[in-house]
Amino acid sequence: MLTASNPVIDVEWPEETLDAEPIDDLVAASRRGSREAQQRLYDCCHQRVYRLLVRMVGLGEADDLVQQVFLQVFRTLKQFSGQSRFETWLYRVSVNESLQHLRKQQRCQRCVSLESDFMDRQPDQERDFDHKELMEHVLARLDAELRSLFLLREVEKQSYAEIAAALQIPEGTVASRLSRARQLLKQYLVELGWEP
Amino acid sequence: MQCCEVVELLSAYYDGELSAEKADAVADHVAVCANCAAELETLHKLSDLTTKLDQPSAPRHVWPRIAAQLNASQSPVTPPAMPAQRASRKTLFALAVLLLVGLSWIAFTQWHAHEHQHLAVNFGHFLDTFEQAPDEAQQELIAHYSGKPVEIADAIRELKYRPVVADGLPPDYEPAQAYLLKMPCCRCLEVCYHRKDGGMLCVFEHDEDQPFWFGDRPTSSKVCAGKPTRLVQVDSSLAATWQQQRRHITVIGAKDVAEVTRLVAHFDQQRGL
16 A cells, blocks of 8 residues: 555556456556555465475575566556557566576575575475475486476466566477476486386 | 487477467477487476476565665655746745755765675774784774663663563673663664683674674675575674564674574574464
8 A cells, every 4th residue: 555655656546456467457557656456466476486496596585686676667668569468578577586686696605505495394294205306306407498388288388379478588499398398307216116 | 300309399399389380390209209209308307397496475575675765765755846926935845845854864864875886895894803902992982882781671771672682692602791872873782792612702682784884894695594694704703693583683703604593593582483
C-alpha cells in the first residue's frame, strides 16, 4: 500500500485478476509506476520465477536472485515491447540473471563454499526420495544453459517457440539442445545406477 | 527412416513439435523398432522423474525488499510541466515548496549515502580488527556510534521492544557486555559473548537489513534452520545476517555454518517459531 513516506506515482488499474488479459493491464500499470500493480504482477509471477531459479542457482541463492530479477524487470519494464508475452520476457530476464550469477560465482574464488542445498536435506519423509535426489543431482551436473532449456520445457511447459523467444535462439537450436540435454541427463542417471 | 535420423528427432517428436509429416514418419519407425521405442520410453521416464522434483514456495519476505528498493530509487518529485503563461501566486508558492522538498530530499539522500559509506568503512574496520583484537575493535565501534554499555533490562526500556538476546543464548555462551549503539539506521543493540571453548561472538539486533556493513567482502546465501541467511567470510570466521520476525540479526565471529544454523534455530525456538 502507498503511504505518505512512500512517494511514488500511482495510477488506477483494473480490478480483474490473473488471466491473460489482466496481466497486460498489470504490465501497463506497472510501467506507469503503480506500486500496487507491480505487487500484483509479482504475486502472479514470482512462484514460477522462484521455481526456475531454485533449480538454476540453488535454494540458498534463489531468494536474493528472485529479488534481483523483479527489480530488473520493474526498472526496465519500459523496454518491454509487448511483442512477446510478458511471461516469456520474464523467463528471459530470469535465465540471464541466473547465468550471470553463476558466472560471477565461478569467478569468485573466495566465496564461502556452500554445498548443494538439496543435498543437505535429510531423507526423512519422501517415499520417492531416491529418484528425486537422483534427478536433483543430475540436473545440478548439467551445463547451466542446457539446464535452463530443459527446465523451461519440462517444468514450465513452454513451447519451443516460447523458449526460442525467451533465450533468443532459433527454434531448431532449441530442439537440438533439448535433445542433447535429455541425452546427457539419461547418461548421468545411468552412471548413477538408474535403469531406464 | 533410419534409426540414426529418428534418434535426432525423438525429443522433438516427444514434445509434439515436429511437422505432421515428420511426426508420422517417426511414429511409423517407432512402431517397428524396439530400440527407438525404448528410447522414446526413456523420455517419458525422464519427464516422470522431473515431476518428482520439489516445488519450493518463494518466501514471503521478498516483496517488501523489492518495494523498499524501488522506493529508494524512485525520484520523489515529478516536476510539473511549466505553463508558458504567467503563473499565479499560489502556483509559484506551490513550486517553491516543491523545490524546497526536492532539494531537501536530494540533500537527505546524499547525506544518507554518505552515512552509509562511512558506516561501511567503520564497520569494515571493525570486521578487520575483530578477530585479532576484539576489545580494540569494540572500543572503536562504540566511539564511532556513541555506544554505551547497558543492562538488558534498560535496553528493553530504551528500545521499546524485547530483543531476542534478552532470552539468552545457549549455555556455552557467557554474556560479556551489551551496548546500545546509535547507528544511522536505528538504535541497535549489540551483545558480546565469550564462548566457553574460546573466542568471542557479537550479536547485533537492528531494524533494517544492512548489507553495506560488509562492503565488498565475498558474500553468499544459505538456508540455515529453514531461514535465508547471508554469510560473509571474515578472515577465518563468519559473519551472518538474517531476518528475525520484524527485525534483523547479525552475528560476528561465528566459527562455521553449523554455529550460525544453531543460533538461528535457537532464536526461533526462544520465540516459539
